[in-house]
Amino acid sequence: MTAPSSAAPTSRDRRRWAQYLADERAEARLYRTLAQRRMGEEREILLALADAEGRHESHWLALLGGEPKRLPSPSLDTRMLVWMARRFGMVFVLALAQHAEARSPYENEPYATAAMVADEKVHHEVVRNLAARGRRQLSGTFRAAVFGANDGLVSNLALVMGIGATGVGAPFVLLSGLAGLLAGALSMAAGEFVSVRSQREMLASTGHSDFADAALPDLDLDANEVALVYRARGLDADEALARARRVVETAQAADRSQPYRRPVDAVEEQDVVGGAWGAATSSFLFFASGAVIPVLPWIFGLEGVVAVVLALVLVGIALLATGAMVGVLSGGPPLRRALRQLAIGLGAAAITYVLGLVFGVSVA
Known part of the structure; x- marks a missing residue:
């Protein structure tokens, strides 16, 4: 050129x-x-x-x-x-x-x-x-890890900042942070357990049923109600009839000496849902992994301004990391999401800190 x-x-x-x-x-x-x-x-x-x-x-x-x-x-x-x-x-x-x-x-x-x-x-x-x-x-587990850890970071940082601002001693702040970690993680686990178990029960009630399978070989190839089953599931009349003919033909060609069970076809496939106990355990661990970070300074014996500043720095780094990952997962700019996540987390901590000052107590 x-x-x-x-x-x-x-x-x-x-x-x-x-x-x-x-x-x-x-x-x-x-x-x-x-x-x-x-x-x-x-x-x-x-x-x-x-x-x-x-x-x-x-x-x-x-x-x-x-x-x-x-x-x-x-x-x-x-x-x-x-x-x-x-x-x-x-x-x-x-x-x-x-x-x-x-x-x-x-x-x-x-x-x-x-x-x-x-x-x-x-x-x-x-x-x-x-x-x-x-x-x-990406697996749902990975997505849950990012959001669960972020929930733990923000909620426990806000709790620790609010309790610390009331003027109580370092042991009480540590105890409150650990209690918040445990309560939040258990709440997340229970919510995830109920959610997954309910979804599995719902899918089980709407999934493939073998109630009429044994009768399929005896149906008339050209006049049967199997087409109505597929129309009820959203297929148009012509496609439902064609699928019904294939199902009946397969059933009639099967070995009559054995009980017939119709194979589940694509229209009946359901999304796979993980186990309720696995989801609950994952949610507990993900939340706890985030919630422990704000408490680390007090776990290692620090207190006062040093503990507060270190907790803010550690949580700030973690919020930037989780925010960037959320940005990647959502297709948005990672830096912008990271800064937004940082602002939200530190903003929540600032609000609870101010409330702690307002309702603070003096400890002898």
């Missing part, structure tokens, strides 16, 4: 092209690294993205007239993504890469082709959908 104007490219132009070249190579390396950890369709998609970055690389190489003597380092964001791709889960890296693709500089770059600008927009959409697929594949 020739330059967009008759003026010869400047040294600044060439430095910019070299930076683009370095970034494109790093992005191709990122997608190839991620592809090494995937199989099937996802692997093919990631390799195709790497190939597309290679086409962009060739464009800048042509403008530069060959490999430059000194190539700048890729941008810090891209280097961090490559580093993370080798060490962390794909969903986190893709969520960050999604935002990086959205900030492509080619839209305002006169030496980039229209096809390259379009490529970057499509890459953003491809990466966004890969990240969304990864988010859907």
